[in-house]
Every structure is written in C-alpha cells, then in structure tokens.
Amino acid sequence: MKNSPRLRxxxxxxxxxxxxxxxYLTTTHRHEYHDIYRRLYYIPIVLGGMWYALRGGLLTSMTVSILYIPHVLIQWSHHPQIRLEQYLEILLYNLIGLLTGYLTSKKNEQQDRYQQTAEQLRESYSELKNKADQILEIEEQLRRADRLSALGELSAGMAHEIRNPLGSIRGxxxxxxxxMDPSDRRYEFSRIMIQEVDRLNRVVQDFLDFARPAPIDRDRVDVNAVLADILVLVRQKATTAGIDITFPVEGHLYVYGKEEHLKQAFLNLTLNALQAMPEGGTLDIRTGRSGAEIEIRFSDTGAGIPSENLDKIFNPFFTTREKGTGLGLAISARIIQGHGGRITVDSQPGTGTTFTLCLPAMDGQE
Incomplete structure (x- = not known):
C-alpha cells in the first residue's frame, strides 16, 4: 500500500x-508567507513528474497553474509588479513539471531497456547452459560409445576362443x-568347477551381447505384453525374496523394435531391482504414453544408489555387487539407445531407485 498509485x-x-x-486563506499583507507557499507548489509538481512521468508532471503543473491564477488575478491585482513575478512563477511550474516528467520518462525507458537486455541475457545464458549440458551429455555418450566399441572388438575376438576351452573344462x-561318490570331497570340487565354468560362460555371453550389431529387422512390439512375459519369469524369484511386484496394465503400447532385445533390457532392469532389495520390498512398473514417446518406469524401494555412482552405473564393468559383472545396465542402455530411446535414473539413498525408459511410439496406438 505504501507505493500504490492511489496513495501517490x-x-x-x-x-x-x-x-x-x-x-487563499492568507492575506496579501503577509507576502513573505506567500513567497514560501509559491515554492511549496514545486513539491507536488516534482512528485507528479517522478511518479507519473511526463503526463503526471504536466498535469500537476497545469492544475497548480489553474488553481493559482485566480489568486493572482484577484488578490494581487493592486500589486502589478508582484503579479508579474507570480506569472513568471507559474511559467516555472510548467517548465519544472515538463522537465521532471521528461527526465523520468527517459529514465523509465532506459530502465525498461535494461530489463529487456537483462531478460535477453538470462535467456541467452539459459540457452547456452542447455547447449553446454547437451554437449557434455554428447561427449559422455561418445566416450561411452568408444568404450563399448573397444569392448565389442575385444569381445568378438576373444569370446569364441574362450568358450571352446570352457566347454572342454566343463565336460x-x-x-x-x-x-566319484557324492560323499567324496573331490565330487564337491568338481561341482564348484562346473558352477564357475557356467559363470564364466555367462560373462562371455555378456561380451557377445555387446559385440552383437544393432537389430536391423524390427517389428511391432507391445511393451506391456513383453513386460507381462518377463514378470511370469521373475514372479517366483520375487515371491521367495519377499518382493511385491505391481504392474497395472492398461491397453497396448507399441514401439518399433526387436522384441528379443527389448525383453533382455527389461529383464536386466527387473533383475537389477530385485537384487537391490535383498530384504524384500516393492517393485512398481508403470507404462504410459507421453507425447510421441512410450515411457516405462521401474521403481524399487531398495537401498538406492549413491550420488557419486549415478554417472557410472551405465559404464561397462562398473558394479558394486560382489558377484556382478557390471554389464547388465550397460547392455540395457545400449539396447534402448539402439532403438532410438534413452534411459535415465533417479535415486535417493535409503529410499529407492527409479529407472525411466523412453522409446519412440508407433503411430496409430490403440
């Protein structure tokens, strides 16, 4: 209310x-008082110019002139010399109103230009920041692509050579x-050897998954149907671990891709969520259409991921699990990117983790 236009x-x-x-209430014999009163008129004139710019300054000075002229004509008519001085004072009122209003108008225009320039600078800064973030993201993707390319070349050269001796060792x-008799300790050693060979064979298979080229023959894939198939596979494992899986299926959501590869990516993320909740919890899977994209969210109530690891979890061989290979999330990210999509993660330590997959939607969704 202090600076409201009405109060001003x-x-x-x-x-x-x-x-x-x-x-009007002071007699002309007190001319020294009238000299003071005439100067007091400058206060509202200057305030009018400062608060309402050129229009305010002129309107105030003209109002003062109109109110003051009858006083000059009537009460000072018998003092021609003093009356002339007062007419000059009236002229000064209007000059001061004009000058104060003009200067205020110029100041306001300059202030508006400064504000527009500041807004343009803020927009430019925001745009540059977004571009810088995009460049950093692209650089990270390029570095990750280089690592994946090197891993693919290494995998293609070594996988078959490793698998042959592994098969011989297992046989x-x-x-x-x-x-051997099952009670013999060497029987247990041979069983451990077979298990370790199988584990190494799975690692080699992960290498081959990286070396495998992007799918060329793509079809119409129902995301909800693929997820429903995956949940059939992991339902028993989740029940045993005390994990409740919720998946409210609504209709069909179609993408253009390779069902086998998408199933692998979804399965990796589902198993990753189950492994994050060794003491039980809830895995909530949600799908939906967002503009031209299909969104799939995997939200668990596990221990979460430390903030310093969020930028590393999609890197090959990065893992915090003792028996992990660090390739599951990397493979999933590679598959989603190969389908023209993206994958992001949001995690709060002690609360849980949400992986969000965005894939281009097919036209003509049901």
Whole structure:
C-alpha cells in the first residue's frame, strides 16, 4: 500500500489543495508567507513528474497553474509588479513539471531497456547452459560409445576362443564327477568347477551381447505384453525374496523394435531391482504414453544408489555387487539407445531407485 498509485495520487492532490488553501486563506499583507507557499507548489509538481512521468508532471503543473491564477488575478491585482513575478512563477511550474516528467520518462525507458537486455541475457545464458549440458551429455555418450566399441572388438575376438576351452573344462569336470561318490570331497570340487565354468560362460555371453550389431529387422512390439512375459519369469524369484511386484496394465503400447532385445533390457532392469532389495520390498512398473514417446518406469524401494555412482552405473564393468559383472545396465542402455530411446535414473539413498525408459511410439496406438 505504501507505493500504490492511489496513495501517490492522493498525496499529490492533498499537497496541491493544502498549498492552495494556504494561499487563499492568507492575506496579501503577509507576502513573505506567500513567497514560501509559491515554492511549496514545486513539491507536488516534482512528485507528479517522478511518479507519473511526463503526463503526471504536466498535469500537476497545469492544475497548480489553474488553481493559482485566480489568486493572482484577484488578490494581487493592486500589486502589478508582484503579479508579474507570480506569472513568471507559474511559467516555472510548467517548465519544472515538463522537465521532471521528461527526465523520468527517459529514465523509465532506459530502465525498461535494461530489463529487456537483462531478460535477453538470462535467456541467452539459459540457452547456452542447455547447449553446454547437451554437449557434455554428447561427449559422455561418445566416450561411452568408444568404450563399448573397444569392448565389442575385444569381445568378438576373444569370446569364441574362450568358450571352446570352457566347454572342454566343463565336460571334463562332468566326466570326473560321474566317476566319484557324492560323499567324496573331490565330487564337491568338481561341482564348484562346473558352477564357475557356467559363470564364466555367462560373462562371455555378456561380451557377445555387446559385440552383437544393432537389430536391423524390427517389428511391432507391445511393451506391456513383453513386460507381462518377463514378470511370469521373475514372479517366483520375487515371491521367495519377499518382493511385491505391481504392474497395472492398461491397453497396448507399441514401439518399433526387436522384441528379443527389448525383453533382455527389461529383464536386466527387473533383475537389477530385485537384487537391490535383498530384504524384500516393492517393485512398481508403470507404462504410459507421453507425447510421441512410450515411457516405462521401474521403481524399487531398495537401498538406492549413491550420488557419486549415478554417472557410472551405465559404464561397462562398473558394479558394486560382489558377484556382478557390471554389464547388465550397460547392455540395457545400449539396447534402448539402439532403438532410438534413452534411459535415465533417479535415486535417493535409503529410499529407492527409479529407472525411466523412453522409446519412440508407433503411430496409430490403440
């Protein structure tokens, strides 16, 4: 209320009326008082120019002139010399109103230009910041692509060479195991050997998944149907671990891609969520259409991911689990990107983690 236009207007009107009344109520014999009153008129005139720019300054000075002229004509008619001085004072009122209003108008225009320039600078800064973030993201994707490319070349060269001796080792261990009594300690050693060979074979398979080229023959894939198939596979594992899985299916959501590869990506994220809740919890899977994209969210109530690891979880071989290979999330990210989509993560330590997948939607969704 302090700087409201109504209060300012009332202040100017009150000052003009006050000074005018003092002029008319004071006799001309007290000319020294009238000299003071004439100067007091400058206060509302200057305030009008400062608060309402050129229009306010001129209107106030003209109002003062109109109210003051009858006083000059009537009460000072017998003092021609003093009356001439007062006419000059009236002229000064209007000059001061014009000058104060003009300067204020120029100041306001300059201030508006400064504000527009500041707004343009803020927009430019925001745009540059967004572009810088995009450049950093692209650089990170390029670095990740280089790592994946090197891993693919390494995988293609080594996978077949490693798998052959692994098959021989496993076969030999099975032959040795068949000729032993289960109570023999060497029987247990052979069983451990077979398990470790199987684990190494899975690692090699992960290498081959990276080396595998992007799918060329793509079809219409129902995301909800693929997720429903995956949940059939992991339902028993989740029940045993005390994990409740919610998946409210609504209609069909179609993308253009390779069903086998998308199933692998979804399965990796589902298993990753289950492994994050060894003491039980809830996995909530949601799908929906957002503009031209299909969104799939995997939200768990696990321990969460520390903030310093969020930028690393999609890197090959990065893992915080003792028996993890660090390739599951990297493979999922590679598959989603190969389908023209993106994958993001939001995690709060102690609360849980949400992976969001965005894939281009097919036209003509049901």
């Amino acid at each position: 207007l009332l202040t100017i009107v009150a000052l003009v009326l006050l000074v005018t009344s003092m002029h 030999t261990a099975e032959i040795i195991q068949e000729g």
